[in-house]
Amino acid sequence: MPSRYNKKQTYINDDPRYKDFVKERGIKKVNQYAFTDMTYPTALQISQMSVVKHVWGVGSKLYKIAHEHYNDPTLWWIIAWFNKKPTEAHFEIGDLVSIPMPLEKIYEILDI
Numbered sequence: 141m142p143s144r145y146n147k148k149q150t151y152i153n154d155d156p157r158y159k160d161f162v163k164e165r166g167i168k169k170v171n172q173y174a175f176t177d178m179t180y181p182t183a184l185q186i187s188q189m190s191v192v193k194h195v196w197g198v199g200s201k202l203y204k205i206a207h208e209h210y211n212d213p214t215l216w217w218i219i220a221w222f223n224k225k226p227t228e229a230h231f232e233i234g235d236l237v238s239i240p241m242p243l244e245k246i247y248e249i250l251d252i
Contacts, residue, residue, distance in 0.1 A: 152171060191241070196232065196234065196236075206218070218243075222238055
């Protein structure tokens with residue numbers, strides 16, 4: 141399964157502010173992924189995919205929508221990215237949520 145973390149550089153976060161966190165968790169280090177700039181698809185790329193609409197309602201969650209449309213709740217971030225709304229708090233009841241399809245096209249656009 142492709143992942144948004146594939147091909148991403150990792151580094152050890154040795155910031156002193158993490159000292160207590162590392163100690164409390166009983167771990168030796170904190171590995172983090174380098175920031176990724178996920179380019180939004182062009183109009184041409186969007187025209188080459190189908191986009192399913194979903195109405196945001198009470199109890200809506202990105203992971204639930206991802207499970208419903210992709211059969212994988214961990215792909216919630218694709219819906220968030222495509223809608224340019226990084227968290228569920230950015231959606232309001234009645235918003236039309238766009239779900240891009242097929243996943244292979246999304247993976248191609250994101251180079252994952």
